[in-house]
């Protein structure tokens with residue numbers, strides 16, 4: 001079984017993807033980390049974010065097992081990831097890697113922006129997870145503060161909205177809900193309620 005989860009920044013798709021993978025005995029890939037890893041490597045080596053050939057070369061050497069979420073979660077890396085994510089050739093390279101992961105038994109949960117539309121268009125079930133920008137900014141601000149990092153609600157909200165705009169307006173593989181995806185709006189749901197709703201959607205699709 002392949003579960004495709006897409007949605008805007010800080011919508012809770014990663015939290016749901018991890019828990020669904022545990023629940024259904026599947027592997028999990030946060031595809032955002034692949035874009036973040038490429039961006040982080042370019043930044044660390046002082047290389048330009050817009051050079052497609054260089055970005056592809058970095059992606060060719062990417063080892064999924066070595067991606068460190070704690071390091072890659074940094075705000076500036078998310079911003080840089082969204083800038084390299086407009087490069088079509090880089091996306092092709094990363095999509096191939098993500099598809100290989102998805103197709104390895106026993107199946108997987110992938111979360112990102114183009115999983116249901118491009119990476120796994122034949123996924124067994126597709127979810128598009130969203131929440132209002134204000135709820136997402138509040139959750140992300142609380143998350144950063146709880147990790148002892150500086151965070152300001154207004155700037156987190158502005159950053160999320162700018163990233164969503166870039167991700168949904170780019171020409172190649174823009175973020176959008178697949179026609180056959182189920183929309184899950186968690187604005188008024190806590191994590192447990194959202195998880196139970198997601199389990200129900202996946203179970204229904206699996207048993208259909």
Ligand SMILES: Nc1ncnc2c1ncn2[C@@H]1O[C@H](COP(=O)(O)OP(=O)(O)OP(=O)(O)O)[C@@H](O)[C@H]1O
Pocket residue numbers: 007008009010011012013014015016032139140143186189190191192194
């Ligand atoms: N339904 C919910 N209610 C309250 N908080 C939530 C809910 N879902 C997720 N969160 C919290 O919101 C924050 C963002 O969630 P998460 O990291 O899963 O989002 P994401 O969509 O994967 O983000 P990104 O796009 O940055 O990868 C986390 O702190 C998470 O614990």
Ligand SMILES: Nc1ccn([C@@H]2O[C@H](COP(=O)(O)O)[C@@H](O)[C@H]2O)c(=O)n1
Pocket residue numbers: 009010031032033035036078081082083085111112113114115163167
């Ligand atoms: N399938 C995907 C996943 C991510 N991106 C881009 O990477 C940025 C960081 O992703 P996070 O999920 O870690 O926030 C994101 O803003 C996208 O630009 C993508 O294009 N496709």
